[in-house]
Amino acid sequence: MRILVTGGAGFVGSHLVDALLAQGHRVRVYDVLDRQVHPGGRVPSYLAEDIEFIHGDVRDRERLKDALAGVEVVFHEAAYVGVGQSMYQIRRYVDGNSVGGATLLDILANEPHSVQKLVVASSMSIYGEGAYECEEHGAVSPALRSRAQMEAHDWELKCPVCGVSVRPIPTPEEKPLQPTSIYAVTKRDHEEMFLAFGRAYGVPAVALRYFNIYGSRQALSNPYTGVLAIFGTRLLAGNPPVIFEDGRQSRDFVHVSDVVQANLLAMEKDAADYQVFNVGTGRATSILRINDLFQERLDLENRPDVRNQFREGDIRHCYADISKARTLLGYQPRVALEEGLGELVDWVREQTAEDTFEEAAKELVARGLVS
Numbered sequence: 243m244r245i246l247v248t249g250g251a252g253f254v255g256s257h258l259v260d261a262l263l264a265q266g267h268r269v270r271v272y273d274v275l276d277r278q279v280h281p282g283g284r285v286p287s288y289l290a291e292d293i294e295f296i297h298g299d300v301r302d303r304e305r306l307k308d309a310l311a312g313v314e315v316v317f318h319e320a321a322y323v324g325v326g327q328s329m330y331q332i333r334r335y336v337d338g339n340s341v342g343g344a345t346l347l348d349i350l351a352n353e354p355h356s357v358q359k360l361v362v363a364s365s366m367s368i369y370g371e372g373a374y375e376c377e378e379h380g381a382v383s384p385a386l387r388s389r390a391q392m393e394a395h396d397w398e399l400k401c402p403v404c405g406v407s408v409r410p411i412p413t414p415e416e417k418p419l420q421p422t423s424i425y426a427v428t429k430r431d432h433e434e435m436f437l438a439f440g441r442a443y444g445v446p447a448v449a450l451r452y453f454n455i456y457g458s459r460q461a462l463s464n465p466y467t468g469v470l471a472i473f474g475t476r477l478l479a480g481n482p483p484v485i486f487e488d489g490r491q492s493r494d495f496v497h498v499s500d501v502v503q504a505n506l507l508a509m510e511k512d513a514a515d516y517q518v519f520n521v522g523t524g525r526a527t528s529i530l531r532i533n534d535l536f537q538e539r540l541d542l543e544n545r546p547d548v549r550n551q552f553r554e555g556d557i558r559h560c561y562a563d564i565s566k567a568r569t570l571l572g573y574q575p576r577v578a579l580e581e582g583l584g585e586l587v588d589w590v591r592e593q594t595a596e597d598t599f600e601e602a603a604k605e606l607v608a609r610g611l612v613s
Contacts, residue, residue, distance in 0.1 A: 244268045246313040248300055248346070249320030251289050252279060253459050254363065254452075254501055258317060259290055261502045270294040272309045273320070279461040288459055300342035307349050310357065315509055318343060318362045318436070321428070324466030325367060325555060326606050328425035339428035340435075347439045359515075360440055360447040361508045364433040366413070366494070366522070368451065370420030372560030374408035376401035382408060383418050392552045393613065397487050399558055410492065410526060412563035415451070415518050422555040437516060446515035448508040450501075453522030453562050457498030457582065458589040469529070470495065470583070473536050474590040482547045486556060486612075489530035489548050494522035494561035497577035507571040514571055522562030523575040535580065539587045554611045 245262055249255045250271030262269050271293050275283045285295065298305040300320045310316070321339045322328070328335040343362070350357055376382050384399040398407045421427045433449035440447025460471040473483045504521040508514040533546045567573035606612045 243314045244270065244312050245315045245317065246270045246272060246309055247317045247319060248272045249318075250293075251275060251286055251295075252319060253457075253461065254455060254498060255317070255319040256286070256289055256459055257457070257498050257502050258319070258505055259293060261506060263290055263292055265506070268294075270296065270309060270313065272296045272298055272300070272306065274299045276322070278464050286459070301337065301345050303345055303349065306346060307353060310346075310349060310355055312356060314356055315359045316346070316357055316361070317505060317509075318346060318360065318432070321363065321432070323425065324464070325423045325425050326553060326611060327466045328423050328428070329555065329611055330605070330609050332424050335424050335428055339425075340431040343432045343435055347435055350445070351439065351443065357445060359509060360436055360445060361505055362432050362436040362447065362449050363429075364449045364451045364518070365426065365429040366451050366453045366520070366560055366562065367423065367426035368419050368421050368430040368433070369413055369417055369560055370422045370426070371399060371557045372413040373411050373417050373563075374399055374401075374559075375411045376404065376406060376408045378406070379403045381411065383420075384408065386420065386422060387558070389613075395488070395550055397491070397558060410559035410561065412524055413520070413560055414563040415520055415566055422557065426555075433518060437518070441516055446512075448514045448516075449518045450504055450508060450521050451518060452501055453494040453496050453520065453560075455498055455501055456495055456586055458586065459498075462590065462593055469493075470532065470586060471590070473532060474587060477536055477540055477542060477544060478590060480544075482544050483533050483536070485529050485533065485546050485548045486551055486553055487558075488550060489533070489546065490528050491557075492526040492528045492559045492561065494525060495527055495532070495579050496522045496562075496575060497582040500575045500577055503576070504567060504571065504573050507573055511571050517566075517570065519567040519571065519573070520562040520564050521567065521573070522564055523579070524562055524564045525579070526559065526561035527579060535583050536587070539584055551612055553606060
């Protein structure tokens with residue numbers, strides 16, 4: 243099949259391109275080569291050569307229309323990524339993400355096309371907080387923590403009924419959505435627009451809610467990239483990782499190869515049509531544990547900088563319930579964190595990247611987004 247991957251020069255997109263080529267598909271990549279991700283706006287050396295590459299912005303209707311010609315499957319990976327940055331570059335994120343996705347769908351709604359399936363990258367960030375369980379009241383969806391609670395360094399979530407601390411449980415797709423950043427709002431836009439379009443026009447659409455992805459090719463020059471890449475870059479530069487709150491907050495870290503697996507299954511399986519799926523591991527790992535794993539692999543004893551500060555929009559716990567993806571897609575995460583982290587460390591060692599985390603952190607502080 244002829245397949246279009248928007249954002250195909252990026253982290254997830256490029257790995258997906260490799261997998262599609264390995265299956266014998268003809269792949270077209272459409273990417274703006276944003277300089278925050280691609281230094282100098284250059285095509286990355288890791289991008290496969292056996293593709294058709296189109297340099298373009300997803301908001302450029304005519305250029306994107308040309309890129310869609312003859313395409314049977316679209317993977318929409320293109321997006322600005324950065325939770326903190328999205329809170330002060332609001333127009334840029336909404337324009338690039340929401341309007342970019344709308345432009346693609348508008349072309350399909352109003353022009354002849356051959357697209358038979360749409361797979362769109364969504365994000366666990368649209369959940370806000372994950373799912374929780376109260377010992378007395380069962381499964382609950384607590385409201386976001388108040389500023390007063392955060393300023394008191396009372397980090398854990400409370401039951402909305404009795405006020406007692408609750409424990410995190412796997413987050414299912416049915417959990418009510420509580421986006422806590424502009425980025426998260428735009429990713430909710432992506433999945434809702436693509437699914438609504440697909441149902442209306444009979445074009446099977448699938449939304450994949452990525453949890454915290456890690457692996458080679460993450461944009462180390464981007465201070466808003468994944469936490470694992472930031473940790474690796476800082477440690478190799480001789481700087482301590484910065485940890486907000488107390489470090490006991492947890493996330494679901496999923497290797498990029500498993501994200502690619504989920505995308506291929508979404509394309510191949512009719513059971514995926516018009517559905518939303520979590521893409522994670524079903525395993526929660528604390529940020530302090532991530533630091534320990536890095537230190538072990540780098541043979542370092544660089545104490546983390548645990549600041550007991552909080553960032554606006556941060557959540558406490560969220561990890562995936564992947565039972566739906568297992569049942570309907572046959573998805574099964576294959577890479578354990580301990581294994582994948584070793585690969586990431588080896589890759590980061592080979593890169594040349596400037597540690598710009600502190601500059602980004604100062605920007606958030608100056609705007610009152612860190613307390």
